[in-house]
Amino acid sequence: MCADALSLYLQLLTSEFVAQTLRTERVKQNNRLYNPLVVIWLMVFQRLHGNVSMERAVANVVHGLPTAFWPRPCKRRREDKVSGNDGSYSTARQDLPERVVELSAGQTLEGLLAQTGGAAVVFGRRAFFVDGTTARTAHGPELKQKFPPGSNQHGRCKS
Numbered sequence: 001m002c003a004d005a006l007s008l009y010l011q012l013l014t015s016e017f018v019a020q021t022l023r024t025e026r027v028k029q030n031n032r033l034y035n036p037l038v039v040i041w042l043m044v045f046q047r048l049h050g051n052v053s054m055e056r057a058v059a060n061v062v063h064g065l066p067t068a069f070w071p072r073p074c075k076r077r078r079e080d081k082v083s084g085n086d087g088s089y090s091t092a093r094q095d096l097p098e099r100v101v102e103l104s105a106g107q108t109l110e111g112l113l114a115q116t117g118g119a120a121v122v123f124g125r126r127a128f129f130v131d132g133t134t135a136r137t138a139h140g141p142e143l144k145q146k147f148p149p150g151s152n153q154h155g156r157c158k159s
Contacts, residue, residue, distance in 0.1 A: 005048055006066070009041055012111035013104055015071045021103050031074045033061070033082060034092035038069050040104055042089060054086040061089075 018037045022029060029035065034042075042057040049056070061082060070077050137143060149157040 005044070006041070009044060009108075010066065010068050012108045013037065013040065015068065017107055018100070018104065019071075021100055025097060025099050025103075027097055027100060031072055032092070033070075033074050033076050034089050035070070036096055036100055036104070038065065039089070039092045039096050040101065041065070041069070043093065054089055055084070058084060058086045058089050 015037050018035070018040075022036065038061065042054075042060065045060055046052050046054070046057050067073070076082055151157060
């Protein structure tokens, strides 16, 4: 599954698109191991694997992502001196501008739609199916009333 997802990811979100997005958004970055293409992939990897740890995601980099992730490999990548420490990945995730992630997600969705001919047609309209396992909603009184906190052997859960 992961190899197929990785291949599809690199087809849909190219280093050229990410570089252009960084220029458009006026984001300056040094040539680095954890560039936006790598960081976004590692976040996808974490989600595809049940929210695995950053450490496991970093092991993915250490054990060899394709060279397509680094059109101009940084020194650590060229000399194969990549640490298994997840601190740099954590920093790169925090430094990644939200707008770059939004545009990258949009590019990926457009590419998927183009490959599949659009979303499924249900009752004559395009439809997207979301399983809801990762959807989050704003906490509010209306939701709390419709979906009250659960309980267990210790009593009612706090809201």
